[in-house]
Amino acid sequence: MKIFNSMTNKKEELKPLKEGQFHIYACGPTVYNYFHIGNARPFIVFDTLRRYLEFLGYTVTFVQNFTDVDDKMINVAHQEGITVKELGEHYIEEYFKDARALNIKNASVHPKATEHIGDIIQLVKTLIEKGNAYESCGDVYFDTQSFAEYGKLSGQDLSELEMGARIDVSEKKRNPMDFALWKAAKEGEISWDSPWGAGRPGWHIECSAMSMKYLGETIDIHGGGQDLKFPHHENEIAQSEAATGKPFANYWMHNGYININNKKMSKSEGNFFTVRDILKEFDGLAVRLFMLSAHYSNPINFSKELLEQSQTAFGRIQNCRENLAFIINNPKENTVDVKSAINTLNTDFLAAMDDDLNTADAIGVIFEYIKQINTIFMAGGTGQNAQDALAALDRLLDVLGILDSGEQKIPQEVTDLAQQRSEARTQKNWALSDELRDKIKELGYEVKDTPDGVKISKL
RNA sequence: GGCGCCAUAGCCAAGUGGUAAGGCAGGAGCCUGCAAAGCUCUUACCCCCAGUUCAAAUCUGGGUGGCGCCUCCA
Numbered sequence: 001m002k003i004f005n006s007m008t009n010k011k012e013e014l015k016p017l018k019e020g021q022f023h024i025y026a027c028g029p030t031v032y033n034y035f036h037i038g039n040a041r042p043f044i045v046f047d048t049l050r051r052y053l054e055f056l057g058y059t060v061t062f063v064q065n066f067t068d069v070d071d072k073m074i075n076v077a078h079q080e081g082i083t084v085k086e087l088g089e090h091y092i093e094e095y096f097k098d099a100r101a102l103n104i105k106n107a108s109v110h111p112k113a114t115e116h117i118g119d120i121i122q123l124v125k126t127l128i129e130k131g132n133a134y135e136s137c138g139d140v141y142f143d144t145q146s147f148a149e150y151g152k153l154s155g156q157d158l159s160e161l162e163m164g165a166r167i168d169v170s171e172k173k174r175n176p177m178d179f180a181l182w183k184a185a186k187e188g189e190i191s192w193d194s195p196w197g198a199g200r201p202g203w204h205i206e207c208s209a210m211s212m213k214y215l216g217e218t219i220d221i222h223g224g225g226q227d228l229k230f231p232h233h234e235n236e237i238a239q240s241e242a243a244t245g246k247p248f249a250n251y252w253m254h255n256g257y258i259n260i261n262n263k264k265m266s267k268s269e270g271n272f273f274t275v276r277d278i279l280k281e282f283d284g285l286a287v288r289l290f291m292l293s294a295h296y297s298n299p300i301n302f303s304k305e306l307l308e309q310s311q312t313a314f315g316r317i318q319n320c321r322e323n324l325a326f327i328i329n330n331p332k333e334n335t336v337d338v339k340s341a342i343n344t345l346n347t348d349f350l351a352a353m354d355d356d357l358n359t360a361d362a363i364g365v366i367f368e369y370i371k372q373i374n375t376i377f378m379a380g381g382t383g384q385n386a387q388d389a390l391a392a393l394d395r396l397l398d399v400l401g402i403l404d405s406g407e408q409k410i411p412q413e414v415t416d417l418a419q420q421r422s423e424a425r426t427q428k429n430w431a432l433s434d435e436l437r438d439k440i441k442e443l444g445y446e447v448k449d450t451p452d453g454v455k456i457s458k459l
Numbered sequence: 460g461g462c463g464c465c466a467u468a469g470c471c472a473a474g475u476g477g478u479a480a481g482g483c484a485g486g487a488g489c490c491u492g493c494a495a496a497g498c499u500c501u502u503a504c505c506c507c508c509a510g511u512u513c514a515a516a517u518c519u520g521g522g523u524g525g526c527g528c529c530u531c532c533a
Contacts, residue, residue, distance in 0.1 A: 027533075042533045072531070156529070160461040225533030255533070262525065266532055293482075294472065299465075299526075306471060309483040316482080319496060361473050364481035378497050430492060448495055
């Protein structure tokens with residue numbers, strides 16, 4: 001498999017550090033709010049990467065953190081009159097609800113910053129000892145001048161950065177680009193004891209500490225949104241590599257933004273839709289399909305119209321699966337050949353995914369397969385091979401995380417009405433048939449007639 | 460000022476040297492009591508200009524337009 005490595009800016013063959021396994025770290029959410037559709041993109045992208053690598057037979061250890069202490073957390077907790085801990089616990093719970101709806105698997109570990117203060121302090125101490133960090137008025141800063149490779153990920157040059165940028169100039173820092181590893185507590189703020197007095201971690205150090213703790217000093221893949229490239233990931237590299245003298249991550253992956261009217265969706269701009277709200281109108285799996293319908297590195301322009309298109313497209317997949325399921329339950333004796341269609345599906349799907357996780361292409365492959373299968377089974381015969389055809393489809397849908405595994409329970413009331421309708425139809429009482437169909441529709445279900453019988457499905 | 464990304468049909472979106480996948484929407488047809496589902500056909504001067512090449516959406520140079528990072532941000 002090839003992956004575009006943002007460190008080298010090249011597509012590279014993805015090779016694990018240890019045979020047969022991958023260690024992946026992805027930056028998770030700061031839990032002071034529901035996450036929005038833009039935040040959801042990396043969750044879905046890296047979940048899909050993880051699923052695909054597992055599908056290929058690798059053991060994947062996937063870590064995604066929760067940032068549960070920082071300025072925003074403190075501010076929001078203060079506004080709402082609750083503790084930072086309470087705020088964090090609440091939105092972590094809400095994160096899992098939305099993630100489940102988007103069919104995002106739980107990471108192997110979801111470490112919280114507040115539960116790793118000891119590891120963080122240890123790392124900061126090491127950096128001070130090695131001369132890469134210094135204490136100043138209870139704060140500890142990373143000395144960017146001490147790390148010669150600073151800027152290697154983002155292609156930034158320290159001297160150029162200082163020119164036009166609005167940098168936080170503080171007398172506490174030796175250099176404007178130095179960033180905080182540890183912040184002294186202000187009055188009334190949540191804090192932990194440290195060798196430098198009461199305080200809390202800066203906003204970059206937690207990822208370094210937790211990545212190293214759970215995945216080792218050098219990991220395979222580190223991922224996140226493009227906006228984290230600088231300074232967050234750059235700082236992670238500086239901290240980690242200065243401390244260990246080893247490469248922090250072999251591959252860096254950055255996903256593109258979700259835009260609204262071609263502007264980046266962000267909380268500070270206020271132009272965002274929370275996943276929570278979107279899910280009121282759309283199927284979570286359709287939202288996921290929408291996300292995966294473009295290459296992960298490209299921006300996606302978000303709108304409800306586009307989401308509706310995905311919802312319809314998703315329905316097309318579901319129809320095909322329902323049709324196959326129907327054939328399986330109502331088999332006929334003749335068999336049809338689905339082998340070549342399945343082979344093409346598998347080969348092309350793998351080729352697409354192997355090429356830098358090209359899910360858009362992979363989805364195209366799936367739709368081509370659906371068309372073939374529809375032709376084989378609907379226009380012509382029907383046979384036992386429907387089982388194979390469905391299994392092949394479902395297997396790949398599951399890799400993309402868009403397999404609807406939920407059992408649809410159809411209420412007795414609906415099946416009764418459907419039964420009555422069938423009787424009406426055999427008596428050619430079309431008026432009654434239509435009337436019953438409408439009644440069923442009111443209950444949120446739909447009846448479809450096929451050459452082989454009646455199918456009921458949820459609207 | 461520095462660093463970087465994007466431009467393919469009405470709307471999305473693959474395609475990185477060999478003559479334009481796929482989805483949505485629209486049109487025509489087949490099937491059907493009508494529908495639904497499905498199938499077939501149909502909709503592209505690949506932003507512009509120059510260059511390289513037998514061959515360019517794809518490579519090079521130059522434009523134009525849009526966006527992002529450099530400050531919390533996925």
